[in-house]
Amino acid sequence: xxxxxxxxxxxxxxxxxxxxxxxxxxxxxxxxxxxxxxxxxxxxxxxxxxxxxxxxxxxxxxxxxxxxxxxxxxxxxxxxxxxxxxxxxxxxxxxxxxxxxxxxxxxxxxxxxxxxxxxxxxxxxxxxxxxxxxxxxxxxxxxxxxxxxxxxxxxxxxxxxxxxxxxxxxxxxxxxxxxxxxxxxxxxxxxxxxxxxxxxxxxxxxxxxxxxxxxxxxxxxxxxxxxxxxxxxxxxxxxxxxxxxxxxxxxxxxxxxxxxxxxxxxxxxxxxxxxxxxxxxxxxxxxxxxxxxxxxxxxxxxxxxxxxxxxxxxxxxxxxxxxxxxxxxxxxxxxxxxxxxxxxxxxxxxxxxxxxxxxxxxxxxx
Amino acid sequence: xxxxxxxxxxxxxxxxxxxxxxxxxxxxxxxxxxxxxxxxxxxxxxxxxxxxxxxxxxxxxxxxxxxxxxxxxxxxxxxxxxxxxxxxxxxxxxxxxxxxxxxxxxxxxxxxxxxxxxxxxxxxxxxxxxxxxxxxxxxxxxxxxxxxxxxxxxxxxxxxxxxxxxxxxxxxxxxxxxxxxxxxxxxxxxxxxxxxxxxxxxxxxxxxxxxxxxxxxxxxxxxxxxxxxxxxxxxxxxxxxxxxxxxxxxxxxxxxxxxxxxxxxxxxxxxxxxxxxxxxxxxxxxxxxxxxxxxxxxxxxxxxxxxxxxxxxxxxxxxxxxxxxxxxxxxxxxxxxxxxxxxxxxxxxxxxxxxxxxxxxxxxxx
DNA sequence: CTGTTAGCGCATTCAG
DNA sequence: CTGAATGCGCTAACAG
Numbered sequence: 001x002x003x004x005x006x007x008x009x010x011x012x013x014x015x016x017x018x019x020x021x022x023x024x025x026x027x028x029x030x031x032x033x034x035x036x037x038x039x040x041x042x043x044x045x046x047x048x049x050x051x052x053x054x055x056x057x058x059x060x061x062x063x064x065x066x067x068x069x070x071x072x073x074x075x076x077x078x079x080x081x082x083x084x085x086x087x088x089x090x091x092x093x094x095x096x097x098x099x100x101x102x103x104x105x106x107x108x109x110x111x112x113x114x115x116x117x118x119x120x121x122x123x124x125x126x127x128x129x130x131x132x133x134x135x136x137x138x139x140x141x142x143x144x145x146x147x148x149x150x151x152x153x154x155x156x157x158x159x160x161x162x163x164x165x166x167x168x169x170x171x172x173x174x175x176x177x178x179x180x181x182x183x184x185x186x187x188x189x190x191x192x193x194x195x196x197x198x199x200x201x202x203x204x205x206x207x208x209x210x211x212x213x214x215x216x217x218x219x220x221x222x223x224x225x226x227x228x229x230x231x232x233x234x235x236x237x238x239x240x241x242x243x244x245x246x247x248x249x250x251x252x253x254x255x256x257x258x259x260x261x262x263x264x265x266x267x268x269x270x271x272x273x274x275x276x277x278x279x280x281x282x283x284x285x286x287x288x289x290x291x292x293x294x295x296x297x298x299x300x301x302x303x304x305x306x307x308x309x310x311x312x313x314x315x316x317x318x319x320x321x322x323x324x325x326x327x328x329x330x331x332x333x334x335x336x337x338x339x340x341x342x343x344x345x346x347x348x349x350x351x352x353x354x355x356x357x358x359x360x361x362x363x364x365x366x
Numbered sequence: 367x368x369x370x371x372x373x374x375x376x377x378x379x380x381x382x383x384x385x386x387x388x389x390x391x392x393x394x395x396x397x398x399x400x401x402x403x404x405x406x407x408x409x410x411x412x413x414x415x416x417x418x419x420x421x422x423x424x425x426x427x428x429x430x431x432x433x434x435x436x437x438x439x440x441x442x443x444x445x446x447x448x449x450x451x452x453x454x455x456x457x458x459x460x461x462x463x464x465x466x467x468x469x470x471x472x473x474x475x476x477x478x479x480x481x482x483x484x485x486x487x488x489x490x491x492x493x494x495x496x497x498x499x500x501x502x503x504x505x506x507x508x509x510x511x512x513x514x515x516x517x518x519x520x521x522x523x524x525x526x527x528x529x530x531x532x533x534x535x536x537x538x539x540x541x542x543x544x545x546x547x548x549x550x551x552x553x554x555x556x557x558x559x560x561x562x563x564x565x566x567x568x569x570x571x572x573x574x575x576x577x578x579x580x581x582x583x584x585x586x587x588x589x590x591x592x593x594x595x596x597x598x599x600x601x602x603x604x605x606x607x608x609x610x611x612x613x614x615x616x617x618x619x620x621x622x623x624x625x626x627x628x629x630x631x632x633x634x635x636x637x638x639x640x641x642x643x644x645x646x647x648x649x650x651x652x653x654x655x656x657x658x659x660x661x662x663x664x665x666x667x668x669x670x671x672x673x674x675x676x677x678x679x680x681x682x683x684x685x686x687x688x689x690x691x692x693x694x695x696x697x698x699x700x701x702x703x704x705x706x707x708x709x710x711x712x713x714x715x716x717x718x719x720x721x722x723x724x725x726x727x728x729x730x731x732x
Numbered sequence: 733c734t735g736t737t738a739g740c741g742c743a744t745t746c747a748g
Numbered sequence: 749c750t751g752a753a754t755g756c757g758c759t760a761a762c763a764g
Contacts, residue, residue: 103455
């Protein structure tokens with residue numbers, strides 16, 4: 001029964017010091033039940049004389065409520081998830097909840113482990129940005145519900161699973177961005193960060209399938225891009241879609257390769273920050289000027305984008321809002337208790353297209 | 367005794383189902399003590415038939431160990447703290463610890479509250495980047511130690527307090543950066559993000575004092591800048607130091623103001639990302655080219671800096687390493703228990719000066 | 733090796 | 749209103 005720490009005073013000790021019964025001390029310290037003013041004062045005095053602090057763990061095992069929520073994301077150092085985490089903790093802490101945040105590095109095993117840990121630590125709810133793409137690798141998402149712990153998905157839906165979720169409208173965002181590029185006169189538009197498929201893809205159908213087997217948000221962005229092309233009756237060129245592993249280096253290579261094509265893209269749509277920086281590197285090394293020779297629009301606005309030369313046109317995601325709404329939804333579920341009244345709901349937030357100066361008419365020749 | 371959740375199976379239930387005593391079930395499920403193979407199997411079978419999961423909270427109140435550490439930072443959405451948090455959780459989770467992370471928005475009251483919450487939730491240790499600058503506003507930093515909870519300071523020392531800490535060598539970093547600028551021929555170097563003082567400052571001594579009353583890291587960076595000036599026998603020009611509130615907007619205004627000076631800076635050293643973006647905005651609006659007309663070096667390298675036009679010279683902080691080492695130090699303290707053997711130690715990590723293309727010889731005239 | 737018994741710190745029921 | 753007694757789920761001595 002190791003209690004290695006220097007004796008934190010307990011309720012019993014306070015009660016003794018105040019010369020009252022345990023329960024009375026417990027009531028005043030716990031802020032429930034009836035207790036006379038004099039008693040209360042005695043207890044309070046004794047309490048802070050001893051430096052008493054409630055042991056929330058003990059309280060939690062007794063009440064079954066921990067006032068802690070779990071947050072599992074791919075990488076907390078990613079500014080996107082950082083923003084989301086801030087949004088979550090803003091609303092959570094306003095309601096007296098704290099967040100246990102775990103990073104999974106996009107590994108499903110770590111995600112599974114994270115969920116288990118959170119369940120075992122008896123969090124009151126979980127907000128999770130899952131790396132799972134298909135409904136068959138989602139057994140771990142059932143566990144919380146079985147244990148009566150609300151779960152809300154964040155930023156990524158899982159097709160086939162009807163769970164609470166707060167995401168952004170990736171498809172509309174990508175469609176909008178691509179459409180702007182098309183409106184500027186581009187028809188050869190590089191798409192940086194398609195689904196990471198190992199083998200070469202020959203047909204559009206294969207592409208769509210591959211997208212479906214990967215992260216929902218990525219798939220949606222690709223679909224939005226395809227939508228825009230279809231809208232304008234522009235034929236899809238598979239060589240204009242990066243399909244490799246998602247790293248800045250691979251993006252660099254993909255762009256460099258596309259630039260060497262006969263039908264090289266005159267514009268690029270980058271669906272994430274690393275894709276964008278990789279692309280910018282490639283354009284620089286190729287000696288191409290933005291936007292006179294090639295246009296570009298990125299995803300995930302950051303303060304940097306506005307101070308680039310030229311300032312970059314971006315689609316901004318409401319990261320904080322995403323976190324806030326996820327937390328609000330979760331807290332609502334927690335409040336309503338096991339009464340599974342409401343059916344799961346998915347909320348889709350709008351993005352904002354920020355026009356700056358990295359998009360210009362397509363050059364007539366190169 | 368509210369237990370709103372759908373009955374998570376307990377050890378007793380498992381024991382009953384397996385037809386063994388509580389303790390036997392507890393031993394096999396808890397992985398301690400002796401238990402025969404057959405018994406173990408029976409218990410394990412019953413356990414996962416019922417979907418048993420250890421209630422870590424209950425275990426924690428019993429053992430006095432929560433396997434949770436607290437992390438309190440100013441803003442988890444800041445990539446710097448995000449990186450730090452990732453470093454922390456890497457080493458923590460490898461050792462079976464999870465992190466409760468709280469953001470304080472740089473407000474002392476929230477920081478105090480955060481520490482209280484963490485103590486009450488009985489975390490095994492705390493890593494904290496304090497907004498407290500002077501030793502007189504640090505009563506809350508005593509609490510954990512009184513309760514036997516190790517605390518390690520992160521990124522910011524508190525002069526006068528001898529606590530465990532892991533920081534970077536801000537002074538050396540700033541000195542180095544400034545020296546490079548001087549070596550390039552600059553003698554009028556704007557320093558963006560000095561201490562936020564309300565009233566105008568007339569003398570160097572006042573400046574140093576003001577710095578001492580503010581965030582340790584900021585003070586150190588300013589001191590390093592001063593060091594470099596002294597090294598080169600360059601007189602300090604107080605008009606070249608931004609003293610206002612630390613926002614991108616104020617940085618923009620400060621730079622704009624400096625640019626209008628007779629003795630306008632020919633180079634800028636920006637001590638944080640927002641300071642840098644504000645400065646870049648101002649330079650652009652002033653129509654000044656980098657580095658031919660003005661040189662610049664920033665703090666906090668990000669992937670963006672390398673793709674700017676021109677690529678920016680930066681001093682990079684080892685964020686992950688900072689987090690990792692803080693976590694390692696903390697875990698060591700946790701391991702060694704209340705045995706306060708070792709005295710507090712401060713570890714100072716080196717930064718890296720990344721030379722790119724935003725520094726050039728000072729223009730001979732403007 | 734196993735089961736019984738007693739805590740951990742707090743919440744809560746129930747007589748007084 | 750108060751306090752004694754019991755329970756939460758788990759750990760941990762201690763006999764058998």
